[in-house]
Amino acid sequence: MGRIVVVNFSSIDGVIQSPLSSDEDRDDGFAHGGWVPPRSDHVVDGFMQDATVRAAGMLLGRRSYEILRDAWAGADDSVPAIAAMNRMPKYVVTSSPLESPWQNSHAIDGGLPYAVVDLAARTDGDLVVFGAGTLVRGLAAQDLVDEYRILIFPLVLGAGKRMFDQESRAASFVLSESVVSPGGVVILTYTREREV
Numbered sequence: 001m002g003r004i005v006v007v008n009f010s011s012i013d014g015v016i017q018s019p020l021s022s023d024e025d026r027d028d029g030f031a032h033g034g035w036v037p038p039r040s041d042h043v044v045d046g047f048m049q050d051a052t053v054r055a056a057g058m059l060l061g062r063r064s065y066e067i068l069r070d071a072w073a074g075a076d077d078s079v080p081a082i083a084a085m086n087r088m089p090k091y092v093v094t095s096s097p098l099e100s101p102w103q104n105s106h107a108i109d110g111g112l113p114y115a116v117v118d119l120a121a122r123t124d125g126d127l128v129v130f131g132a133g134t135l136v137r138g139l140a141a142q143d144l145v146d147e148y149r150i151l152i153f154p155l156v157l158g159a160g161k162r163m164f165d166q167e168s169r170a171a172s173f174v175l176s177e178s179v180v181s182p183g184g185v186v187i188l189t190y191t192r193e194r195e196v
Contacts, residue, residue: 002123003146004059004116004139007051007130008163009036010152015160016133024067025161032157039153043181051149052081056125057089059116061135065092068130069102091119091127093135113142120144133161140168146192148173154184 009019018025018033025033060068068085077083090105092098093115098107108115116139120127126147129136139145140163150163173190180186 002056002120003126004120004144005051005055005126005128005147005149006136006139006145006163007048007128007149008136008151009131010150010163011035011155011157011160012152013156013158014162014164015157016131016163017157017160019131020067020071025063027161028159030160032160035155035157036153039155039183039185041181041183041185043179044151044183044185044187047149047151047179047187049081051128053084054126055084055088055128056123057091057127058085059091059119059127059129059132059135060093061132062092062094062096064130064132064135065090065094065098065102065105069100069105073102093138112138113144116142116144133163136163137165137167140164140171143169143171145171147176148188148190150188150190152186152188 008016010016017030019036022033072082072085075082077086086103090102091108092105093112094107095109098105108119172193174193176191177189
């Protein structure tokens with residue numbers, strides 16, 4: 001049985017919008033895009049590479065899929081994380097066909113909780129969700145996340161999309177790991193505390 005693992009960049013005030021580039025997501029006039037690269041360091045890069053290389057597959061929303069596909073599908077496969085990302089199965093929660101698909105990509109539909117539970121049951125290892133705010137909020141509302149790996153960057157953005165909203169279901173997690181990078185990024189891993 002696979003686990004659903006969310007890996008997300010966040011500002012101190014909980015903003016997750018447009019972390020990698022200025023034009024990634026300008027919804028609602030968001031003007032602070034690209035806030036991760038200038039503050040990243042070797043610890044952050046190593047953590048992200050490890051999360052990617054160890055994943056059994058990626059679970060993505062349509063928009064995140066298209067952003068990652070455009071960035072990495074033609075990138076240099078000599079970098080282990082890029083090779084892993086290109087090789088691994090990518091499951092995209094969408095109701096429409098994938099245009100110009102990235103290798104080993106699969107559209108999944110059938111209602112979020114049922115499709116994801118079925119996919120996790122057929123997977124050995126972690127299905128990692130990178131970014132994908134809408135998908136993460138949907139997974140949280142259905143109590144489907146087994147682990148959060150949150151990289152908190154030392155800045156306040158003031159406005160922008162956040163990882164959780166009022167639809168998120170109450171759930172209990174245990175801090176299973178914490179790391180502070182040289183640049184002050186706090187990497188927290190929270191594992192779901194399930195009743196036995």
